[in-house]
Structure formats: structure tokens, C-alpha cells
Amino acid sequence: MIRIAALGGSLRAGxxxxxxxxxCAARARGAGAQVTVVAGRDLVLxxxxxxxxxxxxEESRLLATLRAADxxxxxxxxxxxxxxxxxxxVLDHAxxxxxxxxxxxxxxxxxxxxxxxxxxxxxxxxxxxxASVQALRAWAAPMGVVVGADATFDLxxxxxxxxxxRTARRLDILTDQVLDFARMRAGHTTSVPAPPPLEPAI
Ligand SMILES: Cc1cc2nc3c(=O)[nH]c(=O)nc-3n(C[C@H](O)[C@H](O)[C@H](O)COP(=O)(O)O)c2cc1C
Numbered sequence: 762m763i764r765i766a767a768l769g770g771s772l773r774a775g776x777x778x779x780x781x782x783x784x785c786a787a788r789a790r791g792a793g794a795q796v797t798v799v800a801g802r803d804l805v806l807x808x809x810x811x812x813x814x815x816x817x818x819e820e821s822r823l824l825a826t827l828r829a830a831d832x833x834x835x836x837x838x839x840x841x842x843x844x845x846x847x848x849x850x851v852l853d854h855a856x857x858x859x860x861x862x863x864x865x866x867x868x869x870x871x872x873x874x875x876x877x878x879x880x881x882x883x884x885x886x887x888x889x890x891x892a893s894v895q896a897l898r899a900w901a902a903p904m905g906v907v908v909g910a911d912a913t914f915d916l917x918x919x920x921x922x923x924x925x926x927r928t929a930r931r932l933d934i935l936t937d938q939v940l941d942f943a944r945m946r947a948g949h950t951t952s953v954p955a956p957p958p959l960e961p962a963i
Contacts, residue, residue, distance in 0.1 A: 769836030809853035832943030839877035866899035870942030883907035
């Protein structure tokens with residue numbers, strides 16, 4: 762069974778980015794994936810400290826979720842034209858995977874979603890998020906989605922199903938792309954040894 766890490770949302774009650782994330786998580790579960798959702802307050806971590814040493818339980822849980830994932834879904838509100846600080850701090854924590862094999866998020870597809878009132882701001886936040894994901898050596902899924910801040914989702918058992926058909930369709934395509942890539946990864950065994958780590962990690 763493929764494993765998907767779904768990370769996102771904001772600290773706001775009724776967070777639209779959390780609802781969009783849960784809609785994607787529900788689709789992934791429906792397709793047979795094991796999905797771990799870490800949303801909203803569960804993403805509140807100390808500011809990433811490269812010299813941090815021992816990580817908190819929350820940091821360790823997040824890192825374990827990322828390490829285990831065959832694919833990742835990310836959803837962030839747009840704050841001043843970029844991803845939220847909450848999401849950036851989560852991605853900064855992936856620095857702790859620098860010396861893993863594979864390093865960072867190498868070999869994983871990551872689907873990126875932003876939520877914004879202004880689609881231009883949402884698009885620039887999405888571009889920044891995809892750039893960060895690529896810096897982490899992941900494959901940004903071809904589909905990225907900017908969800909309108911006024912989007913509505915039907916909630917069923919805590920999971921969301923998009924009601925705006927165009928937004929729902931895009932979220933479905935994004936989720937399916939991450940799932941397809943994750944299945945390919947899970948079924949693939951590489952015969953090429955990983956290159957030795959560089960110091961500092963790049
Ligand atoms: C600090 C802050 C900055 C924001 N900056 C922008 C922005 O630059 N452009 C925009 O369209 N919306 C902006 N918004 C609105 C949010 O993107 C929007 O309310 C979104 O729905 C928040 O996501 P959430 O529902 O998951 O909390 C901002 C909101 C906050 C709180």
C-alpha cells in the first residue's frame with residue numbers, strides 16, 4: 762500500500778486550505794492509499810534550528826511521516842504573496858532529511874495547493890512552494906491548484922469533497938498525479954547506488 766503525507770492548513774477555524782487538503786486525502790484513501798494528514802495546529806513546530814540537536818515529539822512525528830511517504834500533498838494559505846510561515850517552517854524541517862538515502866524528498870511527487878483571494882498572489886505562492894519542493898529534490902506534480910478563498914467544501918466524516926466542479930476536478934487531477942507517481946516509486950527498485958552525500962548538503 763502506498764503512503765501519502767498530507768500536510769497543510771492554517772491555524773484559522775474553518776481553514777479552506779485544510780479543507781482542500783482533506784478533500785485530496787479522501788480521494789487518496791478512496792484509491793487505496795494510506796494517508797497521514799497533519800493539519801493546522803499539528804503543524805506548529807519550533808522554528809527550524811539547523812543546530813537543534815534533539816527534536817521535539819511533534820518534529821520527530823513530522824519527519825517520520827515525511828520519511829515514510831511515497832508521495833506528498835501540501836496545502837497552504839497565501840500570506841502576502843507566498844506560502845504561510847507555518848508551511849515554510851515545515852519544509853525547512855525537511856533539512857533534517859539531508860543525509861537520508863534518498864536525501865530530502867528525492868523520488869517523491871509533491872502536489873502543491875495554495876488558497877488565496879487574489880489568484881495572482883495565489884499563483885506566486887504556488888510557484889514559491891513548487892520551487893521549495895524542487896529544492897528538496899522532489900518532483901512537483903505537473904498540476905498545481907490555486908483554490909479561491911471563498912471555495913466551499915461539503916464535509917463528510919471530517920473529509921472534504923469539493924463542490925465547485927472546476928476546483929474539485931483540478932484537486933482530483935493533482936491527487937491522482939501524486940498517487941500515480943507514488944505507485945511507480947513503490948514498485949520501483951533502483952540498481953543505481955545513491956551518490957555519497959556532499960558536505961554541506963546541496
Ligand atoms: C497574514 C495574511 C496574509 C494574507 N495575504 C494574502 C495575499 O497576499 N493574497 C491573498 O489573496 N490573500 C491573502 N490572505 C488571505 C488568505 O490567503 C485567505 O484568507 C485564505 O483563505 C487563508 O487560508 P485558510 O482559509 O486556510 O486560513 C492573507 C491572509 C493572512 C491572514
